[in-house]
Amino acid sequence: MNQPTTNNMRTQRILIVDDETILAWVMQMGLEKLPNCKVLAVYSGEQALQCAKQQSFDLLITDYCMPGINGITLAAQFRRLYPETPIIMVTANGNSDVRKQAANLSFHAFLDKPVTMAELRRVASVALQKNNS
DSSP states (O other): OOOOOOTTOOOEEEEEEOSSHHHHHHHHHHHTTSTTEEEEEESSHHHHHHHHHHSOOSEEEEOSOOSSSOHHHHHHHHHHHOTTSOEEEEESOOOHHHHHHHHHTTOSEEEESSOOHHHHHHHHHHHHHHHHO
């Protein structure tokens, strides 16, 4: 259940991007338990960019390996729209080249799948707090 927002607490928007629809849904359900958060899950980089052009987000959580636009390319394009928005990558393909590319884009965090919901919530909370300060 969403907690009511107070005057000094605005609702923060999180965008999740993962082509594994069940995983995206599970992350969405888990992160909606964070206070004052609205979470949207989409299943491709293309969908994510369409959403980002329509509204801003306070946090992007993306997979790396997806058909079409991969997570690094998505993050680079998202970063042009929202330079200050934290980005978290959650991937099973965390080789050193991908990690280096993520570091060049100043990702907030790089998490290896499988990730626990507790860890994802913790890292997302820290990213959102950092973005608000």
